[in-house]
Amino acid sequence: MQTTGQVIKEITQQAWNKRPLIISGPCSAETEEQVIETAQRLAKTGKVDMLRAGIWKPRTKPGMFEGIGAKGLPWLQQAKKLTGLPVTVEVATGKQVQDALTFDVDVLWLGARTTVNPFSVQELADALRGVDVPVLIKNPINPDLELWTGAVERIARAGVKQIGLIHRGFHTYGNTEYRNAPMWHLAIEMKLRNPELMMINDPSHICGRRDILLEVMQRAIDLDYDGLMIESHIDPDKAWSDAKQQVTPERLKEMLDQIIWRKEDVNSEEYHAALEKLRHQINHLDDELMQILSQRMKIAEQIGNYKRANNITILQTTRWNEIIERASKKGEQIGLSKEFIIKYFDAVHMESINHQKKVMDS
Numbered sequence: 001m002q003t004t005g006q007v008i009k010e011i012t013q014q015a016w017n018k019r020p021l022i023i024s025g026p027c028s029a030e031t032e033e034q035v036i037e038t039a040q041r042l043a044k045t046g047k048v049d050m051l052r053a054g055i056w057k058p059r060t061k062p063g064m065f066e067g068i069g070a071k072g073l074p075w076l077q078q079a080k081k082l083t084g085l086p087v088t089v090e091v092a093t094g095k096q097v098q099d100a101l102t103f104d105v106d107v108l109w110l111g112a113r114t115t116v117n118p119f120s121v122q123e124l125a126d127a128l129r130g131v132d133v134p135v136l137i138k139n140p141i142n143p144d145l146e147l148w149t150g151a152v153e154r155i156a157r158a159g160v161k162q163i164g165l166i167h168r169g170f171h172t173y174g175n176t177e178y179r180n181a182p183m184w185h186l187a188i189e190m191k192l193r194n195p196e197l198m199m200i201n202d203p204s205h206i207c208g209r210r211d212i213l214l215e216v217m218q219r220a221i222d223l224d225y226d227g228l229m230i231e232s233h234i235d236p237d238k239a240w241s242d243a244k245q246q247v248t249p250e251r252l253k254e255m256l257d258q259i260i261w262r263k264e265d266v267n268s269e270e271y272h273a274a275l276e277k278l279r280h281q282i283n284h285l286d287d288e289l290m291q292i293l294s295q296r297m298k299i300a301e302q303i304g305n306y307k308r309a310n311n312i313t314i315l316q317t318t319r320w321n322e323i324i325e326r327a328s329k330k331g332e333q334i335g336l337s338k339e340f341i342i343k344y345f346d347a348v349h350m351e352s353i354n355h356q357k358k359v360m361d362s
């Protein structure tokens, strides 16, 4: 006879290996009733493999709800007992690791504000030594793949065998349509560097709002992510944290049903499917290139304004040469030909000049 603990371990393993792996639950555990009702409604969708809930919440400002604390751990235990869903919780200190394991949390995750700090990551690694529990590592809040990689290495060196990555976007200064800019190319690069690690997407913290969640989920699936972590709440508008980005379990089901799951076409050659995936990646990168170019043009317009106010000519050949020279040097370091760089930056700079001119003539 297997013990309940062994059965749950097996279910956790099955979930860990399932593709796509769908993790959902509230940003924060708030009350026992909320945790249990969320879990039951999620289980009822038949689409969710693991329950998430924040117990300790890293908040940007003091005085906000900082999580219910260890008191919420038995609620998760109870939710698991009632639904059979394994549970995952964010941990940021060695003590939190111990508390979470005492209450049979099945999978731990490192939050974005923890991955960024090697002292904290090392403390967690030390607490995880000799413990057989899967760990998910969110990207650091700033766009630095070395920090993300460093966290993976510290946790792996502690002997943790099952490690996964969560892409939750990156802080950028200024408003974008996202709460955290996805910077897909960074997640793709991380995946290329670590092909053996699963990569999950967290559209909730990327979007920060409900209306564009589905779009980001679809994009992640197009890019062949291994799963999704999405926040859900029984009454999203009343959530104690991240209210704007949470959806009900029923809405989650609807969105998961709407996603076009791109399966490999069994009738076509394997290369065909692989090619399609790569082309999707190229298309997404091209979209990002265009975004960056549009930002560059906006700055050019600001320069145009400045030049107009100070009565300076638009075209300054020294600056043009400087741009090309700088780009050629950088381009060479990353394997781009000088010929290409000159052609590309000539065109980009010409377009900038046109934008500046438009402003100055207006």
Ligand code: PEP
Residues within 6 Å of the ligand: 027, 054, 058, 090, 110, 111, 112, 113, 138, 168, 205
């Ligand atoms: C969370 O998952 O609720 C959370 C705090 O996420 P992140 O670390 O990505 O900000």
Ligand code: MN
Residues within 6 Å of the ligand: 027, 028, 231, 241, 242
């Ligand atoms: Mn959250």
